[in-house]
Amino acid sequence: MTDRGFHVAHQKVSIDVNLADHSLEGWTELTINPLEHLKIIRLDSRQCDIHSVLVNGRKTQFYSEDALRNAKMFKGSNVHQHHQYRNQLEGLMQPTLQGDLIVNIPKGFRFMQDTSSTGVAYHPITLKIDFSLRDPKTGVNFVGGQDSNIRKEFWHAYTTHSPIGQATSNWIPCVDGLWEPCTWQIEISVPRTVGDIMKKKDNSNNEETADAVSKDNEMNDNDSEDDDNEHDNNEDLEILVVGNNTASSEIAHPFDERKKVVSFDMFTPVSPQHIGFAVGAFVQTPITPNDDDDDEMNDKDDNSVPIYLYTFPHQVNDALNSCAFLHNCLGFFTNEYGSYPFSTYSLCFVNDLETDVASAMGLSLCSDKLLFPPQLIDPLFIHSETLVIALATQWCGVNIVPKSWSDLWVTIGVSRYMSNSYLRKLLGNNEYRFRLKKRAQEITRVDINKPPLAAPQLNFPLVEEDLSFLKLKAPLILFILDRRMTKTDRSLGLSRVLPKLFLQAMSEDLSNSCVSTAQFIRLCERVSHNRLDSFFDQWVFASGYPIFRVTQRFNKKRMFVEMGIRQVQNSEVGAPVMDKKDFVNDAKAVLDSDPVYPVQPIFTGPMTIRIHEADGTPYEHVVDIKENFTKLDIQYNTKYKRLKRKKNPPPAVPGAAGASAQMGDLDDMDGVLLHSLGDVLQSPAEMKEWNLTDWTEEQEERMVNEAFEWIRVDSDFEWICKLYINQPDYMFCSQLQQDRDVVAQYDAIEYFKAQRPSQLYSSILVRTLMDRRYYYGLRVEAAHALVEMAVEDTDFIGKTHLLKAFQVLYCFPGSTIPRANDFSDFTSYFIQKAIPQALSKIRHQGVCPPDVRNFLLDLLRYNENSSNEFSDSYYVCTLIVSLVNSLIKSQNMTFDDDETTKDSAFINKVVSEIDRCCRLDGWIPSNQNMVTVTSIGQKERLVLEGLCDPSFEGVIQYTRKGNNNDVRVAAFQYLLDLGAIRSKALLHYALTTSTKDSSVYVRNRLIFGLRTAIGLYAIRGTGGSRTQKGGAQATGTQGGAMMVIDGKGNAMAQRQEALARSSVKGAIELIRKEFESENQFKQQLWMAINDRHYGIISKRILLDICQVLYKAADSFIVTLPTPRPKKLVAKHLGQGKMVIKREGRLKIQILSVKGANGTVKKGKKEKKEKKEKKQPKIKLKVKAL
Structure with a gap:
């Protein structure tokens, strides 16, 4: 937070939005409270043209230091001077802005001291600034316009809120950031209707307007008459201004009858970062409570907060389908965490938004990609979470902001913790816990040498993608914090903390509605009545996670279970994961010598151990982990012999896979019947048909003699860790089949997946897959675990079970021909997607078996969806990805000519089938043309793996305007990854598009794509391709084609290179060598x-790429022209004759010297001058380094 010597108390903004020529024009008035006698006032303003500034009505001088506009390098500079260019933009790459617009206080201006105040205070002063803005690149996005082919009814404009803390100053002068909240009054002038957009107030149509209208009409020449009539009716659509609907009003424009003025008054102080609006021909649609909402949600009819959706007319139904749950969600948040901080909530769905959601006060600007019709299944589980987070951000993220950048984890974590709580109610407890478990597992994969949550290494200016790790880890930390608080302290946990936090914000106990990490810790300790220093020191102020190895044995004499828990993270922590998308950022961190955060040697805290003893009763024991090794003696409670287990009567499996098990007659059984999952396919006939294996008599005898069924460590999910327990496999089988916790079942599947393959494990897993009583996510995991059982030692039993499962569930009886799709059962739909994915990962001697390949090809070829009420877009994409996965060979595989010929023929079939899907997607578009996007990405994979040649001509057509933006981005990524960087024409085309294209989404994605391509080259090598047939490697050439390099070089050198590329530092050295000679890339990049x-943001990314690829050089090349030593002289000899000759500019005459005998001697210099006349011209150029 920068101290500028004043605070902004109120700001009034009046702007006129011109959708035709992408311009804003207006004025802003700031009411400032000085803290001292000011000589200058620094405001933030970029891109805007400032016309005049008044201080208390007096005109004053001002000047702008727009670094982005004024940055300029000297002639002859190159990429090695990237640090000098970065220094010119240093002010924009700081945590807070320093002020670009400097306003001088007028001479003789007196600051009047406020005598009514107890401290030193001054009367407020007002600044009025007239400004205009045309064709903004940041802050505001215009879609459509007179130079576009988009129809006028779809023209619109909106604020982007990116980069974070610097966006608003790109369209109005202000004190930008998160920490200067004030009250606002905003007036926006817009046309009344679509037909009024390009009409002048004098009702005259100039030539420019007529040309634009005729151009707009030309697009519909081939439309039907009904379409023309609809287009004419669209001229009457009203232009709406969407903002915070608090105290909004609409009046006629005072000077132009074709315009109107919409104003918003914001009495709650809010930072400039969260001031936003959208202008367009939107339709307002309210969300009403559903009839099946809970009664407690409907008890507050009078106090309910209205929710409005703003979309274009053709998107209304999709918006209602996508957002139907939001009213229920708002009621849940209000009941659980406190009242909504604003009076209304609006969601405006816009086109070409860079991110999924941009949050403002009472408003969420959402990408229209979040909209989906009822025919799509997958977005229901994906996009719903995004919309819930957008609503939760209104509580924590807009109404409450972090006190500093190091406190950003608090607001991110709280908003996502709130959203997870509602998703638990919306999607169920199994889905909730399964998602948390998968994300905890992802943290253990990526949280290696990462900075702590409370000390993030942020690359300013920030965009949403820079916060991905915080978004992943912060809500999980709050989840385990809540578990710790509710378990050990007997408190209500975060369900009591968060309402108190929001209450403090409403009562203004939080200064400027800012929350710090220290304040959040104090609030948690106050609620829990216990110190939490240890928890926050380990999980917030430090990094890493523990790895536990647990040993156990039963001591019959003492009747104790003896356990040992050892932390081994110091010795077993893996290497950091290198990702092509993150490589440039990781490399920059290494070059900047950012601190490295090693894992902690010891994590402490309570851990719950649950022992399921022989009588089937679970006994919980809470132990306190304090040291590197913890030894435990846990009392055994069961005093009698283990009861013998009886199997349930085998249930019917529909189509051989069936419903719930029948309990049977308990009176006729010797032991106790234990009802368990996975007890399908039990009859002898089914076991023979499925080739299933059961426990041997010896193993069953060992089971009977065990003292307990199974042990679970951290049964309450209080740790983010890796956990290894040495209990036998049959205990994990009991855990999988009898424990009701989805996390326990997932851990058991992971155990079988990591063990040595066996037919027994495959039988356990396929029974899990076929049992419909399991949560669908576990069945999906079981399908993927069966891949590990498909090895030669087990006679590829895993493959057999996967093929049999798909045949029974989705094919005609007794054949492998798939039935027509029926996705009415969502659980069955996800299993139908998972099995082909799993099959594609099976390998024998590095190659996917031919029968699996042909099976996957047939699934795609004969996919039938005509009678299905749901779309198969996601399913087709899954089949395409699975088919390409099946073609990828393991590394260092070589084949003879016959195998290569067969592979080439099959690859051609696959490529032809993918092309067919692309053509179908062109005729009948899928959602966001996702089939085409997937096809382009998978073709790129085939080229990178050396399985086919690139087709730049076939892909470049998808980069043209008129295609879906995601298709264009995928096509450009294909070009960049496969050689466009080394092709001057293609690279120039990509970079020109990144500056000139009308879509801000395409422009920004191209720069991000270039960064990704650099990461790909660094990790995989030049050209990024794998071994081709014959051991050759494909790489890009100057002409954009692919060059084949013999891969049969020094094997030792190849291994050394692979080892070097496995670390960020080694990859930097190699890629610098490779790109040092790429002069064309240097020139284009510079x-x-x-x-x-x-x-x-684009400049920051390009400079980061330069820093990674090229060493900085402090040099300044100066060229000094020197005069010619000779000049041309023309002499007229008469009679039309002329002689032109060179003559020295300076004539040096040497006096003759008489000798003693009276003769005249010529000097040596005169003789040398004659010789020099015969020498060729010499040009001198002096360069000062």
């Missing part, structure tokens, strides 16, 4: 950096 069309 031209792009100096291009003024790029925004600050």
